[in-house]
Structures are given as structure tokens and as C-alpha cells.
Amino acid sequence: MKLYDFALAPNPRRVRIFLAEKGIEPEVEQVAIREGAQFEPAFLAINPNATVPVLQLDDGTTIADSFAICRYAEEIQPDPPLMGRTPFEKATICYWQRRIELEGFQAVAEILRNSAERFRDHALPGPLPVAQIPDLVTRGRDRLPAFFEMLDTRLSESAFVAGADYSAADIDALVAVDFAANAAQERPPERFSALKAWHGRVSARPSAGA
Amino acid sequence: MKLYDFALAPNPRRVRIFLAEKGIEPEVEQVAIREGAQFEPAFLAINPNATVPVLQLDDGTTIADSFAICRYAEEIQPDPPLMGRTPFEKATICYWQRRIELEGFQAVAEILRNSAERFRDHALPGPLPVAQIPDLVTRGRDRLPAFFEMLDTRLSESAFVAGADYSAADIDALVAVDFAANAAQERPPERFSALKAWHGRVSARPSAGA
Numbered sequence: 310m311k312l313y314d315f316a317l318a319p320n321p322r323r324v325r326i327f328l329a330e331k332g333i334e335p336e337v338e339q340v341a342i343r344e345g346a347q348f349e350p351a352f353l354a355i356n357p358n359a360t361v362p363v364l365q366l367d368d369g370t371t372i373a374d375s376f377a378i379c380r381y382a383e384e385i386q387p388d389p390p391l392m393g394r395t396p397f398e399k400a401t402i403c404y405w406q407r408r409i410e411l412e413g414f415q416a417v418a419e420i421l422r423n424s425a426e427r428f429r430d431h432a433l434p435g436p437l438p439v440a441q442i443p444d445l446v447t448r449g450r451d452r453l454p455a456f457f458e459m460l461d462t463r464l465s466e467s468a469f470v471a472g473a474d475y476s477a478a479d480i481d482a483l484v485a486v487d488f489a490a491n492a493a494q495e496r497p498p499e500r501f502s503a504l505k506a507w508h509g510r511v512s513a514r515p516s517a518g519a
Numbered sequence: 520m521k522l523y524d525f526a527l528a529p530n531p532r533r534v535r536i537f538l539a540e541k542g543i544e545p546e547v548e549q550v551a552i553r554e555g556a557q558f559e560p561a562f563l564a565i566n567p568n569a570t571v572p573v574l575q576l577d578d579g580t581t582i583a584d585s586f587a588i589c590r591y592a593e594e595i596q597p598d599p600p601l602m603g604r605t606p607f608e609k610a611t612i613c614y615w616q617r618r619i620e621l622e623g624f625q626a627v628a629e630i631l632r633n634s635a636e637r638f639r640d641h642a643l644p645g646p647l648p649v650a651q652i653p654d655l656v657t658r659g660r661d662r663l664p665a666f667f668e669m670l671d672t673r674l675s676e677s678a679f680v681a682g683a684d685y686s687a688a689d690i691d692a693l694v695a696v697d698f699a700a701n702a703a704q705e706r707p708p709e710r711f712s713a714l715k716a717w718h719g720r721v722s723a724r725p726s727a728g729a
Binding site for chain 1: 568576580582583584586587588590591594595605606607609610611613614617618621622643644645647649650652654655658661662665
């Protein structure tokens, strides 16, 4: 297997952490996203949608979405389970992944992509030109306090985001919180002590550096 | 089991179709979304996030997201499989679900929620006030032709969205295409004959009326 990666981007990081937790070690190729390599014919032949990460299997077929790659990894390497054991655990992890994606990850992506000069005509991922909308920057910053509070409240009553065990929802939350700090300079207030303590614990796992 | 539903909304429809395909028939309670019942204490006690659908299990626990409910249903009732049999099928269905969500469903939701008077201070789902951004209406309409073309191209080479078999990706695509017609008055051009033929086939399934 080969992972097309971009070390600085959050969606590939989600996959790298997930694979590290599973002990899966694909060959890794960095795609020069900042130089526009994702729009070159060589990469479009791998993923016409011009995004990373892409997992290429040994038969040449590809999986070109971070959630889909994680789903594949969960299936080929069930231990340790990161998407739950029982039906209710699986649904609960999915629920938290959705909330983190919609309320946190997308808010940060909107801040970054609608403000940074390098995304001027690419305010959404993919090959099509999309103009920036400055109001989304404001809206994203307005939304993040509620996202952090939601995580802090949850982590005040639960060791990990989706329950007693570390899961894909913790990976998503870690990636989203770090994405907010790195791409939008937005950090949880100090008073969110449960979120802070959890962040320290999940960041200390070897996978966090993958 | 009990499903908190709103007959006119697309996320509950996704769940109703999925459950119908599985032969799962929960008790159904309509929530008066247009009258703001989701913000009343009685419903907030069921889902503090003020959204439908919510599936309440017989022990009182809840699953409050359409994708999470479908995941639960897939686990408790594996036949017929709607999320794939093999690891690659599961990843491929997940991949198409993500593309449909990001490129179609969210574009329509942005058009509707940023234009309709009833969403004036609720341009995003959830309890927090969010102002409308008119530029998102324009952006959504600009994006939909590419979404329809993506589906038509895919369905020119594949009987169903994710492959040879009907799956959760077809449910999502049907709901997104109908959501575009009903909420944004945007329909695929006649020339997208593969998309049109597929739409006729999936709409003819009894589940489409659920």
C-alpha cells in the first residue's frame, strides 16, 4: 500500500494517526500541495478530485478520502478497534465524528480557506475554482468557542470523546483542535480543563506524531 | 425503538429510506420543526443539539445523527448490506457518501438555509444563532452543476453510485438530488441521461416513499 500524503494538512494527519494506532505502515509519498502538484496530470490520474490523502492498494485501486481510508484500515486490521465493538459503540463513535466534523473541523477549514492568500480561488477542496467568502472567516471564529465547550463538557463526563476507550472520534477531535491552533490561531480557553487534560493525554500517544 | 422524525427534511428521509430497505419499522413521532418544537425543553431533553432525526432505543439511550443511525441499523440488521461486504466495498461506499455530502447535500443546505426566511437566524443546524450569508446561496447554485455531472459520469459507468449494488450511497444521492429539486429548485439537465435513468430506478423502489 502507498499513501499519498501532505504532512501539513489535517485530513492526511487523521489517516496517519489512525494507521499508526493500527500498526499499518504504508509506503508514503509527499504531494507538493503548496506548489499545486495536486492539479498536475500525474496526480489527477491518481485522484481526479485533486485531494490528499489517497491510499493506493497493491492492485492499483485507490481510496481517496480520509474517512474512507480509515474505514478500510478498520476492516483489514480490526485490532485495536477504533470504530467500536458493539452496534451502539459504532453508532456513538460515528455520531461524535459527525459533530466534530460539522462543528469543529469545517469551521476551521472555512476560516483558513476563506482567508489565506494561497486559497484565493480554492476556498473549497477540489479542482473547481471557488471564490473566498470573508463572512465565513467571521462565522468560523464565532463557532469555535461552542465547539471547544462541547468537547470540554463531553470530556468532563467521559474519559475519551466517544466513551471509555480511545477511538476514531479522539483522532478527529485531536486533529480538529490542533488544526484550529495551527491554521486559525484559535485555542481552547484555559478554563476548559477536561479538554486540556484530554488533549495532553492523546497528544502523548506515539501516534500523535505520525 | 422510536424515531423522532420530520417528514419534510432530508436527513430524516435518509434514515427512513435506510430503515425501510432493512425492514426495520420503529415507532415514529413527528417533531414540529416549523413551529420550533426542537428548541423546546421536551425535545432538548432528548437531543440537546436540537436536530432530527433521533433514534431512541428501548433502554432510552439515543442516537442523534442520520449517519450514526444508519450505521446502527447496518449493524443490528446486516441484511441486505447497504454499507458493503468487503473492506474495499465498505471504503468505496464511504467515499461516495462523503463526496455526495460535501459536494451535493451541503451545497443544497447552504442554498436553503441562507435564503429562506424561516432560517434567518439559524443558517446552520443546532441551537446556536447563526446569521445567513447570501454569498453561500450563489456559491451553492454554482456548485450544483458539477455535482450533477459527477453523479452522471459515475452512473454512466456503474449501475449504482458505489458499484454494482444499491447501497447507502444511492440513498444519500437520491436524498441530495431530491433535496436540490425541492429546496433549491435545481434539477439535473436532461442531457445527464445516466443520472436520470438511475433516479427513475431508485425512486421506484418502495423505500423511496418512506
